Amino acid sequence: MARTNSRPLSPHLTIWKWGPAMAISILHRVTGNGLATVGALGLVWWLMAAAIGPEAYATFITCATSPFGYLVMIGITWAFFQHLFSGLRHFVLDMGAGYELRTNKSWSIAVVVASVLVTALVWLYIFGKAF
Amino acid sequence: MGNGTGIGRVRGLGSARHGAHHWLAQRYTAVGNLLLVLWLIFSLLTLPGLDYESVVLWIANPLVAVPMMLMIVSIFWHLRLGMQVMLEDYVHDKGLAFFSILLLNFYAFGDAAAGVFAIAKIAFTGVVE
Numbered sequence: 456m457a458r459t460n461s462r463p464l465s466p467h468l469t470i471w472k473w474g475p476a477m478a479i480s481i482l483h484r485v486t487g488n489g490l491a492t493v494g495a496l497g498l499v500w501w502l503m504a505a506a507i508g509p510e511a512y513a514t515f516i517t518c519a520t521s522p523f524g525y526l527v528m529i530g531i532t533w534a535f536f537q538h539l540f541s542g543l544r545h546f547v548l549d550m551g552a553g554y555e556l557r558t559n560k561s562w563s564i565a566v567v568v569a570s571v572l573v574t575a576l577v578w579l580y581i582f583g584k585a586f
Numbered sequence: 587m588g589n590g591t592g593i594g595r596v597r598g599l600g601s602a603r604h605g606a607h608h609w610l611a612q613r614y615t616a617v618g619n620l621l622l623v624l625w626l627i628f629s630l631l632t633l634p635g636l637d638y639e640s641v642v643l644w645i646a647n648p649l650v651a652v653p654m655m656l657m658i659v660s661i662f663w664h665l666r667l668g669m670q671v672m673l674e675d676y677v678h679d680k681g682l683a684f685f686s687i688l689l690l691n692f693y694a695f696g697d698a699a700a701g702v703f704a705i706a707k708i709a710f711t712g713v714v715e
Binding site for chain 1: 613616620623624627631637638641645654658661668669672700701703704707708715
């Protein structure tokens with residue numbers, strides 16, 4: 456759409472402050488694209504390494520279990536659960552529910568809390584089993 | 587754009603009756619990802635080991651290889667649709683937009699093919715000495 460400068464703009468478009476719903480919306484896009492690149496490539500690397508043979512798989516394991524590898528895997532886990540819970544919120548919104556200001560705010564906060572909590576539980580389980 | 591006939595008024599405004607397809611496919615594949623990736627995470631957490639032999643023997647099981655292939659298709663279909671929306675929002679230059687969608691298609695189809703091929707090879711040849 457072409458917009459000419461002579462037309463008036465709604466002044467409220469430039470007046471806003473951060474809110475949970477807005478943060479969730481942006482996080483959905485950020486985590487989605489993170490998973491689509493880092494997560495998807497990691498998954499295919501893992502499968503390809505297993506398909507090629509023991510040496511390729513050993514290389515993958517060495518990288519994955521390095522400190523940086525753990526950082527990436529924990530990040531991917533959080534991004535996945537953030538995107539998952541945020542996606543479930545979108546399904547509710549798609550049905551036309553949950554738009555009341557208070558409801559929307561509390562579910563947005565619940566999404567962030569749930570994703571951090573589940574990520575922590577998953578990795579506590581993994582580290583608990585390993586050490 | 588003309589305004590004399592019905593077709594003249596709608597021409598150039600997008601395809602008829604296909605508008606919801608992208609949106610719906612995004613949701614269908616979202617449900618697919620929800621089920622299949624949770625299955626993968628749960629499986630990885632409960633496998634006795636994640637060493638080469640354990641993983642290959644596990645994937646070689648048809649009851650694992652098939653959902654794993656479906657997961658790859660669902661994931662790459664979903665990410666292709668999602669990244670397309672992101673590119674459409676941020677890449678404004680027409681030529682660059684075309685080129686970025688082209689790269690996205692190469693990325694999504696190429697990686698999906700690599701993933702499915704890897705699973706097939708593991709399923710058919712098993713552990714490589």
